[in-house]
Amino acid sequence: MNAEGRKRWYRLVPAAYSLALALIVLGPLLGSGYLLLRDAVSTPRSYLTDSALGLGEAAPRAVPQDALLAVLSSVVDGGIVVKAILLAAVWLAGWGAAALARELLRVSLGPQLVAATVAIWNPYVAERLLQGHWSLLAGYAALPWIALLAARLRAAPPAGTAGTWAALIGCLAAAGLTPTGSLLAGGIAVVLVGKRNLPATVTFWILTTMPWVIATALSGTGAAPSDPAGIPAFAARAEPWLGTLGSLAGLGGIWNSTAVPDSRTTFFALIGTLLLLVLVVTGLRAVRGSGRVARRLVWLAVAAIVLPALGATGWGLSVGEFLVTRVPGAGLLRDTQKYVALAMPAYALCAAAGCRVAGRWLSANVFDGPGARPDRPRTGGATVLFIALLLIALPDLAWGVGGALRPVHYPAGWQRVAAAADGPGDIAVLPGGMFRKFGYSGSAPVLDPAPRMMRRDALQTGELPVRGGVVAGESKQARRVERLLLRGASAHELALQGVGWVLVEGGTPGPLGDSKNTLAQLDPVYSDADLQLYRVPGTITADDASPADRRLSGAAHLLWATLLVGGFLTAAAYSRRKAPEEGSVLGKSEGEPEADHDDAHQRDDENDPHI
Structure with a gap:
C-alpha cells in the first residue's frame, strides 16, 4: 500500500471503529419494532399537530424534534427514523472525538481509537439511553465536531473559510434537535471560536434556535415560571461510594436512580470511575500544553462537572429555585447533569494524550530502551490497554445497556384509533x-x-x-x-x-x-x-393555534431545516473542491495553515508501523 493509501486507511479506521462500537451498544434495538422507554417514544407515524410545532400549553421541549419526525414519518416509518438518528449520534460522537484528537493533538491511530471509546463507552451515554434521551445524544455527538471546526476557524485567516462555517452551521442545527442540545452546542462554540468569529457564531446559533424560540414566544410558555420542585427533583445524584462530585466526574450522576446500568448501582461504580479518571489524568498535562482550544476544553470540562455538583448543594438548590421562579426559560437548566456532556471532548483528548504518553514510556522502558525515538512511540500496547480498561469500567453498556434497550411492538389497535380520531x-x-x-x-x-x-x-x-x-x-x-x-x-x-x-x-x-x-x-x-x-357529541369549542401562528412556526422550522441540510451540503461541496490535506479528517478549510498558531506540540508519525 502506498503512502496515500495508508492515509486514506488511517482516516477510515476511526469511523469504522466508532460504528462498530455504536452497533455493539445499540444492537438489540436495531431489530423490528419501536423505541419506547421512559422519555423515548417512537411511533410508525406522527403528525404536525400544534404540540409538534411547540404551540400547545406545554413548554416546547421536543422542538423541532417532533416536527421533524412528523415530516419524515410521512415517507419513512418513524421507528426507523429514530433508530437511524440514534445510531448516527452514537457513531458520530466517537468519530468526532477521534477526529478532534487527531487534529488538536496530532496523535496516531491508536490514541484516536481511545478517544472514540471514551466518547461512546461512558456512563453519560448509558444513562441518557436508559432515560430515553435519544435526541439529546444528537447534541452530544455534535460537540467534538464543533470543537474541531472552532479550532480551524481560530487558526484560519478570515478569507477562505466558507466550508468550515457551513459545517459549523450544520452541526449547530443538528445539535438543536432539542433545546438542551442547542444550548450545549452554542455554549461550546462560543467558548472556542475566538473573538474574531464570535459575532457570526452567535448569529448562526440564534438562527438555529428559531423553532423553539418562536414556539416559546407564540405559546407564552417562556414567561411562565417553572415549578421550583423540579430543581431538587432533577438535581445531580450521588452514586454509591462516589458522592455527587465523584459521580459527575465519572460522567454519571443522572437524577433518575432507575435509569442507570446495574454496574453503577454497586461498589463497582467507584472502580469504573477511578479507571476512567486515571486514564484521563494521565494525559491532562499534555492536553493543557496543546494549544488554546485544548486548554479551553479542559476548563470547560471542569466547569461542566463542578457547577452541577454545586447545584446539588443546599445553597445551589436555593439559587436554582430562585432562577426558575423569576427568570423566564430557566427551567431548561433544572436537569443540570445534562450539561456534563460538555466534559466529553476534553476527556477524549486527555485519554488520547495519555495513551501516547503511556506508549512513549513503554517504548523507552520496555520495547526499545532509552534510545527509542519519542516521535515514534509504540502505542499499540497502550491502545489495547486503555480500550480494555474503558470497556471494563462499564461492562454492561454492551448490547442495549444490558438488554434494557430493546424494540417494542404496538398492538394493532393504535393505528386504528389514530385513523379514526380525525375530527375536530x-x-x-x-x-x-x-x-x-x-x-x-x-x-x-x-x-x-x-x-x-x-x-x-x-x-x-x-x-x-x-x-x-x-x-x-x-x-x-x-x-x-x-x-x-x-x-x-x-x-x-x-x-x-x-x-x-x-x-x-x-x-x-x-x-x-x-x-x-x-x-x-x-x-x-x-x-x-x-x-x-x-x-364527544355536540359542538366542540376547539382552541387550536391560529393559522398565522402555525405559518410563523412552520417558517422557523423550515429555516432550521435549511440550515441543517444546506450547511452540510455546502460543506461537502467545498470538501470536494479541495482534497483533504494531511492532519485533517474532514479536510482543512480553504487557506487554513498547518496548525494553531499557539500550538507547541509535536505530531506523532501517523505511519507508525508499531500500531
Whole structure:
C-alpha cells in the first residue's frame, strides 16, 4: 500500500471503529419494532399537530424534534427514523472525538481509537439511553465536531473559510434537535471560536434556535415560571461510594436512580470511575500544553462537572429555585447533569494524550530502551490497554445497556384509533397521568405514546412523578380536563374545553376516578382489549393555534431545516473542491495553515508501523 493509501486507511479506521462500537451498544434495538422507554417514544407515524410545532400549553421541549419526525414519518416509518438518528449520534460522537484528537493533538491511530471509546463507552451515554434521551445524544455527538471546526476557524485567516462555517452551521442545527442540545452546542462554540468569529457564531446559533424560540414566544410558555420542585427533583445524584462530585466526574450522576446500568448501582461504580479518571489524568498535562482550544476544553470540562455538583448543594438548590421562579426559560437548566456532556471532548483528548504518553514510556522502558525515538512511540500496547480498561469500567453498556434497550411492538389497535380520531377537538386520555406501564413495553415506565400517535393533540398535564414527589406541568387545560374526567363530568363540559375525543388505554395502572359516568355519555367509536375510543357529541369549542401562528412556526422550522441540510451540503461541496490535506479528517478549510498558531506540540508519525 502506498503512502496515500495508508492515509486514506488511517482516516477510515476511526469511523469504522466508532460504528462498530455504536452497533455493539445499540444492537438489540436495531431489530423490528419501536423505541419506547421512559422519555423515548417512537411511533410508525406522527403528525404536525400544534404540540409538534411547540404551540400547545406545554413548554416546547421536543422542538423541532417532533416536527421533524412528523415530516419524515410521512415517507419513512418513524421507528426507523429514530433508530437511524440514534445510531448516527452514537457513531458520530466517537468519530468526532477521534477526529478532534487527531487534529488538536496530532496523535496516531491508536490514541484516536481511545478517544472514540471514551466518547461512546461512558456512563453519560448509558444513562441518557436508559432515560430515553435519544435526541439529546444528537447534541452530544455534535460537540467534538464543533470543537474541531472552532479550532480551524481560530487558526484560519478570515478569507477562505466558507466550508468550515457551513459545517459549523450544520452541526449547530443538528445539535438543536432539542433545546438542551442547542444550548450545549452554542455554549461550546462560543467558548472556542475566538473573538474574531464570535459575532457570526452567535448569529448562526440564534438562527438555529428559531423553532423553539418562536414556539416559546407564540405559546407564552417562556414567561411562565417553572415549578421550583423540579430543581431538587432533577438535581445531580450521588452514586454509591462516589458522592455527587465523584459521580459527575465519572460522567454519571443522572437524577433518575432507575435509569442507570446495574454496574453503577454497586461498589463497582467507584472502580469504573477511578479507571476512567486515571486514564484521563494521565494525559491532562499534555492536553493543557496543546494549544488554546485544548486548554479551553479542559476548563470547560471542569466547569461542566463542578457547577452541577454545586447545584446539588443546599445553597445551589436555593439559587436554582430562585432562577426558575423569576427568570423566564430557566427551567431548561433544572436537569443540570445534562450539561456534563460538555466534559466529553476534553476527556477524549486527555485519554488520547495519555495513551501516547503511556506508549512513549513503554517504548523507552520496555520495547526499545532509552534510545527509542519519542516521535515514534509504540502505542499499540497502550491502545489495547486503555480500550480494555474503558470497556471494563462499564461492562454492561454492551448490547442495549444490558438488554434494557430493546424494540417494542404496538398492538394493532393504535393505528386504528389514530385513523379514526380525525375530527375536530383535542384528545383526552385515560388513565390520568403522563406515564404508562404496558405489558408489551417492559417494566420501566414510558411516556404515553398517544400524543405522538394521534392526528389531533392529545392533552398532557406535564406533571412528572420524580423521587416520590410530583413536579407540576404547564398545561392548565389538560389539568382541567383530567379533573373533569376523574369526577365524571358531563360530555357538554368536555366539549366546552375543546375535547372532541376520549381515549382509554387499557393494561396500564393509573387513576380512572368516576370517568365511567362521563364515558357513558359519549359515542363509542372503537374498542378492543387494549384501547377504547369515544367521540364527544355536540359542538366542540376547539382552541387550536391560529393559522398565522402555525405559518410563523412552520417558517422557523423550515429555516432550521435549511440550515441543517444546506450547511452540510455546502460543506461537502467545498470538501470536494479541495482534497483533504494531511492532519485533517474532514479536510482543512480553504487557506487554513498547518496548525494553531499557539500550538507547541509535536505530531506523532501517523505511519507508525508499531500500531
